Structures are given as C-alpha cells and as structure tokens.
Amino acid sequence: MLLGDHGEFKECLTRDAKGILSLYEAAHMGTTTDYILDEALTFTLNNLESLSCTCKPNLSRLIRNSLDLPQHKNMEILVAEEFIRWYKEQDFHSKLAPYYRDILVELDLHTLTYLEPKLSRVSIFLTKFYTMQIILDDTCDRYASFREVEILVDIFGRWDLEDHAMDGLPDYLKSVVKFVFGTFQEFEREIGSELGGLYSLEVTIEYFKIYMRSNLQLAKWASVDHLPSFEEYLDVAGIEIAVVFTLACVLMAMENICKEEAYEWLKSREKLVRAMTTKARVPNDMFGYEDDMSRGYLTGSVNCYKKQYGVSEEEAFRKLRQLTAEIDKMMDEELLKPINVPRQVLKVVMIDTLRAINVAYDKRDGFNRRDGHLKNITSM
Ligand SMILES: [Mg+2]
Structure with a gap:
C-alpha cells in the first residue's frame, strides 16, 4: 500500500x-x-x-x-517529558509570583480520566485548559483587586487581542491575559481547519466569557460579604467552578464528532449539567470552609445555606452532604435517559468527567490540600 x-x-x-x-x-x-x-x-x-x-x-x-x-x-522518560515542555515554556513562576500554584501533576491526573489513545487531544487541551482555569481562579479569588477583576472580565468580554485596556494593567495581569489569548490561539491552530472546528472554538469562548462573568459576580458578593439565597449562589458559583466550561472544552477537543449536534445536546441536558456542577461546587466549599472563614471569605455554600434556612453550621453541613448523595441518584437516573448523541460522547463528556470530579471532591478537596489524597494517587 x-x-x-x-x-x-x-x-x-x-x-x-x-x-x-x-x-x-x-x-x-x-x-x-x-x-x-x-x-x-x-x-x-x-x-x-x-x-x-x-x-x-x-x-x-x-x-x-x-x-x-x-x-x-x-530514553522513555525524555520522550514523555516532551509532552510537558509546553508547561515549562510558560514560565509562570516568574510571571505570576507570588500567588501562582504549581499543581501540574494534580491537574494532569484529571486529564487521565480521558484514557483512550484516540482521546489524547482531549488530554492535551485540558492540561492547558485546567492550567488557565486555576490561574484565573486564583487571580480572581485570591489576588487581584475587585477593580482589576472587572477590567479583566471586560477585556475578555470584548475578546480583542489588541485591546488597549491591557496597557493599564499590572504586569502579572498582562501575563494572565496574554496566556489566555495565546492558549485559545493554540486551540485555533489545532482545530481551525477541521469541520466544525471554528464553530466549537467560538462556542467555547462564549462559555469562557460566561465563566469570567461568574467570577466577577462572586467577587462582587464576596467583597461586601453578601450571602445570596442558596439557589442564587449555585446559579453563579456553579458556573464559576468551571465544570460547564470544561465540558465545552472537551467537546471542542474531541475528534470525529458532529460539533453542532454535541453542543445542542449539552445545552439540552441542563439538569444533568447543574447536578454535576453542584457535585463539584458544594463539596469544594465544605472542604474549603475553614480556610475560607480564616481569611474572611464568607460567600460560600455553607453560609448561604445557613442563612437561607436559618440552621446551624453543623446542620448545614449535614444537609449539604445529604444533598450531594441525592444528586448521585438523580444523575444515575438522568444518565439512563435516551440520548441523541453517540454513546461515546455521553461516556466521555459526562461519565468520565464526573469520575474525575468524584476523585477530586467526593471525600476530599484535592486541589487545595496538596498533602492529601491526590498526592497519594499521583505517587502510586
Ligand atoms: Mg473560585
């Protein structure tokens, strides 16, 4: 041949x-x-x-x-290392000090949920995606001023690579903006010439803008210690935990699928997607509660629940644990419903992503406690 x-x-x-x-x-x-x-x-x-x-x-x-x-x-180890060169070239340590967290190994573990060789591009995209998302999360939650978050969200909302508003930003934020634009340009170079490639990129950018606006809303509430109703909090903080944004990125990276059909299906499974976001958001807040309270950060699931239902801290924790257990059953029910996309899309986008969420959040807060469970898994 x-x-x-x-x-x-x-x-x-x-x-x-x-x-x-x-x-x-x-x-x-x-x-x-x-x-x-x-x-x-x-x-x-x-x-x-x-x-x-x-x-x-x-x-x-x-x-x-x-x-x-x-x-x-x-040497095999040197061949494997070629796949993390990209990360070293970003030089985050010097650009984003002092708040940058180097958790590549933990992030990489989660890309391994998409294990099949034909999904290798999903793993590559998500390594970049998670790196970007963790940097934005720490920037908005822990380091930038509220005004800086506003400017950042405006810049990404306009999506103009020549945006002059960037000129007035401190150097670390310029680095953040350049990294985000650069990462999406890398995605475009990879998929731009494929059928549905540019469409999926545009849809993912729209999900990104929604994700950034949720960061701003949360920062706004947190800046004045505002506690919205528990449902209103989940509307915003569920987006901010970036599960939906992750699912959009997985679909963008998947090869040989009909992108339009896949994104329509994602939009049609709102109940399932919200359940997945709650499965990540609520445990994340419960595990991070003490740390959040110690730094005066009040706007989280536990406090919103306490205020809305007039219950003690202990009762709020009990109810929230009960809620996440019920969500598991509801999701099983939702996953059994007829689907209008290939079964592999459902398996990869929903089930594999959910498994990664379970590993990170089911009984521990993997991302924020580096000496915990994820460290044990990654050192196996
Ligand atoms: Mg956050």
Whole structure:
C-alpha cells in the first residue's frame, strides 16, 4: 500500500505528516537485511523537515524532537517529558509570583480520566485548559483587586487581542491575559481547519466569557460579604467552578464528532449539567470552609445555606452532604435517559468527567490540600 508500481514510496504519503513521522520512527528499527527501511528512512527524511513547518504545532514539535533523536533510540522518560515542555515554556513562576500554584501533576491526573489513545487531544487541551482555569481562579479569588477583576472580565468580554485596556494593567495581569489569548490561539491552530472546528472554538469562548462573568459576580458578593439565597449562589458559583466550561472544552477537543449536534445536546441536558456542577461546587466549599472563614471569605455554600434556612453550621453541613448523595441518584437516573448523541460522547463528556470530579471532591478537596489524597494517587 505504501509503494507505487515501480517500488517507489507513493507521493501521496507526503501529505500525511503523522504517517510520515510513524514511518520515520519505524525505519529506525530495521535489521541488516531490511533494505526497504533504509529507503523509507531516506524518503521520510526528505519530507519531514518541510512538513514540520506546515503541520499543527503539537505534531511539528514531535517531528522536530524525533529528527533530533528518534523515539526508539531515546530514553522513555525524555520522550514523555516532551509532552510537558509546553508547561515549562510558560514560565509562570516568574510571571505570576507570588500567588501562582504549581499543581501540574494534580491537574494532569484529571486529564487521565480521558484514557483512550484516540482521546489524547482531549488530554492535551485540558492540561492547558485546567492550567488557565486555576490561574484565573486564583487571580480572581485570591489576588487581584475587585477593580482589576472587572477590567479583566471586560477585556475578555470584548475578546480583542489588541485591546488597549491591557496597557493599564499590572504586569502579572498582562501575563494572565496574554496566556489566555495565546492558549485559545493554540486551540485555533489545532482545530481551525477541521469541520466544525471554528464553530466549537467560538462556542467555547462564549462559555469562557460566561465563566469570567461568574467570577466577577462572586467577587462582587464576596467583597461586601453578601450571602445570596442558596439557589442564587449555585446559579453563579456553579458556573464559576468551571465544570460547564470544561465540558465545552472537551467537546471542542474531541475528534470525529458532529460539533453542532454535541453542543445542542449539552445545552439540552441542563439538569444533568447543574447536578454535576453542584457535585463539584458544594463539596469544594465544605472542604474549603475553614480556610475560607480564616481569611474572611464568607460567600460560600455553607453560609448561604445557613442563612437561607436559618440552621446551624453543623446542620448545614449535614444537609449539604445529604444533598450531594441525592444528586448521585438523580444523575444515575438522568444518565439512563435516551440520548441523541453517540454513546461515546455521553461516556466521555459526562461519565468520565464526573469520575474525575468524584476523585477530586467526593471525600476530599484535592486541589487545595496538596498533602492529601491526590498526592497519594499521583505517587502510586
Ligand atoms: Mg473560585
């Protein structure tokens, strides 16, 4: 299949960068009599350099690394490390000190919920996505002033890469804005030429803007110690925990699915999505309650519930635990309802994401307690 009538490698192969790279790697595994692999090596070498300049960024990086030293000859740990180079290049430590949390290992664990090789792009996108989301969360919740959060949300609302409002920002916030725009540009380079690619990017950006507005609303309430009703709080803080935004990103990254159909389906499962957000939001608030109270941050599930129902702290905790247990049953019921997307989309977007939420939040607050459960899992 690879060879033409005269035993030459077919010209059409040169349009398949991934295939040429695989053939190049295979050509390094020949014995003394595998002459065809010598020819394959010459053929692939003649094409890989130019292909690396025209293909998608992630693939281009793999080609350059492989040209430097093929995977077969390289140390496995160094090959694996190529996939976290992106992270090191961002240099967050110097740009976002002092509030930046380096929790790449914990974030990476959650991308492993999408385990199948054909979902590798979902894992790659979500590593970038989670990194972005944690930085924005800490920026809005813990470091930036309320006015700075307002400016940040306005800039992202206009979505103009040349926005002059950026000029007046402190350096650390300029870095945040550049990183967010840069990350979405990387997504665009990866999916822009695919069927439905730009559509899914635009939809995900809209979800991002909604996510940022929820950050502002929460910051506004927190700045004056306002306690809305428990339901009103969940409306906003459920968005702010970024589950919906995550689901939008998973759909954007998935390959070979009908994007329009998938996003319509996501919108139609509002009850299920809200249940998932509550499963993350409420335990996150309960586990973080002491820390939040110690820094004077009152606007959370426990205090909103206490105020609305006039109950003690102890009773609020008991009721909220009961609520999350009931949500599990309701979600099981929802997941059994007929679906109008391929079963794999339901499995990946809802069930796998829910499993990651359970690992992080079911009995512990994994992201905020670094010496806890997630550390044990990641060191296994
Ligand atoms: Mg937050």
